[in-house]
Amino acid sequence: MATARKTGSASAPRKQAAAKAAARNTVSRPAKAQPAADPQAAQAAALQQMSAGMPHNPNKPLEHGHDNAVQPPQGATVAPSDPSVTASTLSESNASPKAGTAAAPGHNPANDGLDRVRVDSGGQALTTNQGVQVGDNQNSLKAGLRGPTLMEDFILREKITHFDHERIPERIVHARGSGAHGYFENYAPLTKYTRAAPFREAGKITPVFVRFSTVVGERGSTDLARDVRGFAVKFYTDEGNWDLVGNNIPVFFIQDAMKFPDLVHAVKPEPHHAMPQAASAHDTFWDFASLMPEITHMLMWVMSDRAIPRSYRMMQGFGVHTFRLVNEAGESVFCKFHWNPLQGTHSLVWDEAVKVSGADPDFHRRDLWEAIEAGAYPEWELGLQIFTEEEAERFSFDVLDPTKIVPEELVPVTPVGRLVLNRNPDNFFAETEQVAFCAAHVVPGIDFSNDPLLAGRIHSYVDTQISRLGGPNFHEIPINAPVAQVHNNQRDGMHRQAIARGRVAYEPNSLAGGCPFQAGAKGFVSFPQPVAEDKVRGKPEKFADHYTQARLFYDSQTEHERNHIVAAFRFELSKVTVPAVRERMVAGLANVSDELAARVAAGLGMQVPPPLPRALERPAKPEVTVSPPLSLTARPGDGNIRTRKIALLAAPGLDGESLSRLQAALVEAGAVPRLVAAHVGPVPTAAGDSLDADASLENTPAVLFDALVLPDGEAAIDDLAGQGRALEFVRDTYRHCKTILALGAGHALLDDAAIPSELPDGSADPGLVFGQPGELDAALAAFVKAVARHRHPERDRDPPLV
Numbered sequence: 187m188a189t190a191r192k193t194g195s196a197s198a199p200r201k202q203a204a205a206k207a208a209a210r211n212t213v214s215r216p217a218k219a220q221p222a223a224d225p226q227a228a229q230a231a232a233l234q235q236m237s238a239g240m241p242h243n244p245n246k247p248l249e250h251g252h253d254n255a256v257q258p259p260q261g262a263t264v265a266p267s268d269p270s271v272t273a274s275t276l277s278e279s280n281a282s283p284k285a286g287t288a289a290a291p292g293h294n295p296a297n298d299g300l301d302r303v304r305v306d307s308g309g310q311a312l313t314t315n316q317g318v319q320v321g322d323n324q325n326s327l328k329a330g331l332r333g334p335t336l337m338e339d340f341i342l343r344e345k346i347t348h349f350d351h352e353r354i355p356e357r358i359v360h361a362r363g364s365g366a367h368g369y370f371e372n373y374a375p376l377t378k379y380t381r382a383a384p385f386r387e388a389g390k391i392t393p394v395f396v397r398f399s400t401v402v403g404e405r406g407s408t409d410l411a412r413d414v415r416g417f418a419v420k421f422y423t424d425e426g427n428w429d430l431v432g433n434n435i436p437v438f439f440i441q442d443a444m445k446f447p448d449l450v451h452a453v454k455p456e457p458h459h460a461m462p463q464a465a466s467a468h469d470t471f472w473d474f475a476s477l478m479p480e481i482t483h484m485l486m487w488v489m490s491d492r493a494i495p496r497s498y499r500m501m502q503g504f505g506v507h508t509f510r511l512v513n514e515a516g517e518s519v520f521c522k523f524h525w526n527p528l529q530g531t532h533s534l535v536w537d538e539a540v541k542v543s544g545a546d547p548d549f550h551r552r553d554l555w556e557a558i559e560a561g562a563y564p565e566w567e568l569g570l571q572i573f574t575e576e577e578a579e580r581f582s583f584d585v586l587d588p589t590k591i592v593p594e595e596l597v598p599v600t601p602v603g604r605l606v607l608n609r610n611p612d613n614f615f616a617e618t619e620q621v622a623f624c625a626a627h628v629v630p631g632i633d634f635s636n637d638p639l640l641a642g643r644i645h646s647y648v649d650t651q652i653s654r655l656g657g658p659n660f661h662e663i664p665i666n667a668p669v670a671q672v673h674n675n676q677r678d679g680m681h682r683q684a685i686a687r688g689r690v691a692y693e694p695n696s697l698a699g700g701c702p703f704q705a706g707a708k709g710f711v712s713f714p715q716p717v718a719e720d721k722v723r724g725k726p727e728k729f730a731d732h733y734t735q736a737r738l739f740y741d742s743q744t745e746h747e748r749n750h751i752v753a754a755f756r757f758e759l760s761k762v763t764v765p766a767v768r769e770r771m772v773a774g775l776a777n778v779s780d781e782l783a784a785r786v787a788a789g790l791g792m793q794v795p796p797p798l799p800r801a802l803e804r805p806a807k808p809e810v811t812v813s814p815p816l817s818l819t820a821r822p823g824d825g826n827i828r829t830r831k832i833a834l835l836a837a838p839g840l841d842g843e844s845l846s847r848l849q850a851a852l853v854e855a856g857a858v859p860r861l862v863a864a865h866v867g868p869v870p871t872a873a874g875d876s877l878d879a880d881a882s883l884e885n886t887p888a889v890l891f892d893a894l895v896l897p898d899g900e901a902a903i904d905d906l907a908g909q910g911r912a913l914e915f916v917r918d919t920y921r922h923c924k925t926i927l928a929l930g931a932g933h934a935l936l937d938d939a940a941i942p943s944e945l946p947d948g949s950a951d952p953g954l955v956f957g958q959p960g961e962l963d964a965a966l967a968a969f970v971k972a973v974a975r976h977r978h979p980e981r982d983r984d985p986p987l988v
Contacts, residue, residue, distance in 0.1 A: 205231075225276050232271045237696040239264035245694070245704075256516060256714045261703025264696065272688045272698050289687040294671050296662060296684055303664045304612060314344055354619070355654050356405040359450055360416045362464075363399030364498065364551040365618035366558055368607035370394050370421060370568070376602060379519055379572060380511035382631030383423035385602065393422045395665065396607060397621055398498040398554070401433075402453050403464025409550035410534070410543040411464040412493045412754065417503030417525060418623045419605070427668040429627040430523060431647070434495065435487045436504035438588040441480050441729055443642015448474065467761035476770035479798060480729070482778060483589050483736040489754035490739075491533035491747060491818055496892075496976070497553045499564040499829075500532040502821070507640040508585045508592075510633035510713055511572065518713045520578055520585060520635065522571040522592055524599050527564070530823020532976045536753065537986075538922045541889040549890070553829075555610055562829045562856065563608045569599035582806035583735065584728035588639045590735055593810040617665045622651040633713045638725075656680050673702040730802035733777040738808065740779050742816040746979035752782060753984055756789035765792075773798045825974045828856030832973070833891040833919075835912065835935075836863040836879050839901025842871030844929055844962055848895060851966050857973075859895070862886055864909060872899050883911035888918040893925040893973045896932030898959065903931045907938040916941060920953075921986045923979060925972040927955045927965060940988060945980055953978030 202222045208215050209226035219234040221227065240262060248259045266272050269291060278288040295302065312320045320341055327339035335342070370392045376385035384392040399416035400409065415434040420427060439449050451457075452474035453466050462468050466488070475481045487493070495501040505523030512518045534542065542549050557564060571592050573585075583590045611617035624647035625640065634640055651660050657680030660666055672684075675691045690698035740748065755775070759768050768790055776783040776797040787794045814820050832852055834845055845861075852859040863869050863879035870876050888894065894916065896903070906912040916939040919926055928936055933956060936943065945951050955972055957965025972978070981987060 202227075225270070228268075229270050229273075229276060232267045233697065236264050236266050236271055236699050240696040240700060243694050252714070256711065257707050258704065258709075258711060260706030260708065261694065261700055263700035263703050266699050272690075272701070274687050274689060278687075292671070292673075294673060294684065297667050297669055297671050299669075300664055314341060315348070352615075354656070357654065358650060359401050360397075360399040360418075361405045362403050362407050362409070363397045363416065363618060364554050365395060365397040365611060365621060366554060366564075366607040367609040367611065368394050368396060368563070368605060370419075370603055370605050372603040373601065376511075376570075377513060379513055379521075380631040381514045382428070382511070382629055383425040384421055384428070385631070392424075393669065394605065395420045395422075395617070395621060396605070397618060397623065398550070400464065402466065407464035408543040408547040410494065410539045410547065412466070412488070412536070412539070412758075413464065414488060414493065415495060415498070415501060417501070419503075419525075420621065420623060420627075421629075422669040423629050424670055425629045426670045427627050427666075428629045428632060429623045429625065430505055431623045431625050431643070432503050432505045432523065432525075434501040434503055435484070435492055436502075436506060436522075436524075436591050437484050437487065437735075438506055438639060439475075439481045439484045440478065440639065441587055441589055441725060442638040443646070444638075445478070446639070446642060446646070467758040469762050469764055469767060472759060472762050472771055473764070473767045476767055476774060479732040479774055479777075479801065480589050482732050482774055483739065485755075486736045486739040486751065486778070489751045489758070490743065491535075491750055492531075493754075494534045494536065494539045495550075496532040496534055497529075497557075498550050499554060499557060500527055500529050500823070502526055502531055503566065507588055507637045508578075508635040510635055512631055512633050512713050516711075516713070518575075518633070518715075520573050520575060522597075524569040524571070525566040525605065526569060526599075526821065527566050528824055529564070529826075529828070530976070531818045531821040532823075533818060535750070535922055535977075535982075536757065538889050538918075541887065541918070545887050545890055554607075556858075557829045558607060558610050560829070560858075563606050565607075566605040567601050568603045568605060569601050571597040571599055573597045582728075582808050583731065584726055586635055586637045586726070587729050588637055589732075593738070593813045594815045595810045595813055620655065620660075620663050621665045622647075622655060622660050622663070624648055624651065628710070630708075630710045636715075659683070675702070727802070728806070731805040732801060734805050734808050736778045738811060738813060739816055740782060741811065742813045744817055744819055744979070746982040747817060747819070748782075749982065749984055752785045752789070755782075755786045759786065759790055768792065769795045770798070822975070826856060827852075827970055827973045830857045830892040830973055831890065832857050832859040832893045832895060833862045833881075833886075833888065833915070834859050834895045835897060835906060835915065836861045836869045836877060837897070837899075837902040837905035837909075837912075838870045839872050839899050839905065840869065840877075841898035841902075841930065842873055842875060842877050844957075844959070845895070845897050846877065847962060848927075848929070848966060852970075855970060860886070860891075862915070864911075872901065883909065883915060888915040889922070891919070891924075892976070893969070894919040894927070895969075896926065896928045896935050898930030898932060900931045900934075903935050903938075906935055913939045917988050920981070920988055923953065923977045923982050925953045925955065925969065925975075925978065927957060927969040929957045929962075929965070930959055942987065946983075946987070949980075951978065951981060953981065 201220055205220035205222035205227040206224045209224065209230045215230065219231045221231040244262050245259050248254045270276060281287045312323055314320060326335045326342045328335050370384055372385055372387065372390045374388045384390060397416065397418045400411055401414045401416060403411050417432050417434050419430045440446060453471045455461050455463055456468060456470050475485065503525030509521050510518050511521045546552065578585045585592060625643040626648060652658055655663065659679045659681050662683045675693055677686060677691050688698050694700060740751065743751065759771060762768050769792065772783055772787050773795040775786060776794055777800060783794050834849060849859045860881050861877055861879040862881045862883060865882050866879050868876040869879050916935060920941050943954065953972055955965060955969045
């Protein structure tokens with residue numbers, strides 16, 4: 187007799203069992219997922235439901251056509267019914283001190299602040315990298331006290347191995363640098379021009395990390411080389427990282443990235459003997475320069491005082507290239523970026539820079555660090571030159587040419603915000619050395635122009651960071667991680683740190699509900715510039731004008747600045763050993779200025795050769811022939827003496843009362859006055875007490891100070907007059923056109939050092955201030971005013987007066 191069939195109610199347990207069994211397989215599943223009172227089966231059923239919610243890719247038709255290209259759609263998504271649907275593993279809820287718990291929905295903790303990786307070992311025992319406490323960190327493990335070291339000493343091996351691998355390849359250029367954290371504060375909304383996050387609201391604060399650098403020298407070279415200075419700003423915006431990777435000079439050596447390897451090979455140490463370090467005064471650079479006349483404008487800047495700044499805090503910064511700003515409506519304008527320092531633009535003179543290199547090759551690094559530590563936070567104002575493509579077409583030069591500026595008389599610089607650096611790094615290597623800047627890192631609202639040098643930088647920077655930092659995951663190094671959340675389908679690679687949740691690493695998908703999805707028009711969309719040109723290798727005709735703006739720069743300098751340019755060319759070219767290279771270079775300068783070429787030629791003992799042939803015989807008439815803002819003297823700063831280092835010479839028998847009062851007043855003004863004596867320690871005063879000198883004539887020479895005070899007291903002056911180093915200190919201060927205050931009897935030390943009390947024309951020297959007993963307040967006021975000028979070019983002579 188046949189057995190009766192089970193009812194539907196009886197089959198339910200079997201279906202539940204089947205669903206549970208099927209859900210435990212990772213190879214194949216039934217044709218239809220069945221829900222069950224089981225976590226794995228429930229996940230499978232919910233996953234099926236979510237995936238079925240996307241029966242096709244609704245955005246596929248929207249990938250075509252011009253309108254969709256400039257206004258892309260947002261990616262299609264389906265929300266899961268439960269977070270476990272998109273989990274990598276259902277066991278994610280099993281927490282441990284190491285594994286933690288499940289990922290927070292839609293959150294990437296790698297983009298949290300740097301506190302997540304800061305380490306403090308106060309009160310902690312020493313451990314290995316595996317967390318094992320180290321009992322003895324003084325001795326390796328040996329077979330007996332005089333026996334051989336044993337291979338089983340894993341503590342020694344870990345320590346030595348890590349030490350052997352602590353260095354990474356240095357940057358090919360910009361290897362030597364210094365950095366700091368800070369913020370950018372926007373003044374007013376710029377939404378008329380750009381949708382870029384930092385410029386959307388008045389008062390908006392965007393965190394930044396800034397790195398300053400030299401270009402040519404290696405990591406261990408001097409800060410004081412005659413060189414371009416890098417000025418790179420990483421904006422951690424809430425829409426991603428934007429790197430404005432610029433220099434302290436607004437133009438560049440070459441017009442096309444194709445020539446960048448040639449430029450760097452030419453200016454780097456010559457390959458047969460690896461000399462000179464961090465210098466351009468050698469044959470290969472000037473050979474290259476003399477055959478590349480497009481370099482001429484840049485050479486005017488590099489031979490000027492711009493190339494030897496007093497401080498990173500006292501130099502301008504520029505984006506160099508012409509960029510685009512794009513607003514919410516997709517409208518575009520061109521833009522140039524300018525950073526202007528609050529403390530003004532100030533420089534060193536060459537003799538001073540050479541001596542500083544010997545006394546303190548970390549001069550600029552130390553200056554930046556000490557200022558921030560003292561709370562004298564460096565500040566710059568960001569200014570934009572904004573102009574339309576139609577305006578650019580009417581210029582006599584091409585704005586896509588990186589060897590050209592847009593004179594401020596044509597397009598004024600509009601202040602839009604301020605940059606403040608207010609925190610030094612905790613660790614130089616982890617932050618300053620590992621920070622990775624890239625010209626390709628832009629955010630919505632910032633876009634590129636067709637500048638051919640910029641196009642090459644977009645590719646080159648990414649490539650070099652992969653080489654330096656060990657692979658494509660350098661963005662996960664904490665200093666490089668954006669504060670904006672990172673969500674994509676990139677996986678694996680060397681040093682990968684992110685542990686991505688879920689099984690999906692592609693797009694489009696339905697198995698993760700379509701996530702992460704493309705942002706559509708809310709995301710970065712390249713400006714749709716029309717292109718209808720032949721595919722060619724070449725340059726526009728306006729690029730061929732190599733000398734007009736070089737002449738503009740030279741003619742815009744003051745007399746003493748032009749003198750320094752002449753001296754710089756004379757110094758650099760005198761180091762060249764091949765006369766033909768010198769002749770060719772001077773022949774190029776003849777196209778800039780007859781006076782410049784004649785003076786350089788005279789300094790090299792040669793006749794001025796005929797000018798080099800011009801690539802463009804009849805360049806367009808320039809709109810501007812003299813531009814005062816191109817002179818450093820046009821940017822004196824706000825007139826304060828904060829952070830200025832003042833030397834107070836001290837010797838036995840000095841008037842301690844006046845010097846102490848002066849020191850206190852200078853500290854109150856924000857300066858850094860230091861007592862300098864024959865040796866550090868107590869210096870007896872005429873009153874029988876003593877002052878403590880914290881610097882000596884042998885360890886802190888005059889070039890490390892911005893100004894000098896000579897004490898009152900005949901005995902002290904007699905003592906200083908008998909010290910060669912003291913007289914040298916006074917002469918260097920005078921020769922480098924710095925301010926000197928002589929208190930009472932200190933005037934006699936000027937005579938002992940053969941310092942003239944007047945200028946050659948008989949007029950008063952504004953950099954010499956005299957103070958008599960009872961007139962200290964007036965002397966101090968005059969001294970502060972003179973120091974705020976930074977330097978007194980009225981006494982600048984070649985050769986120097988003293």
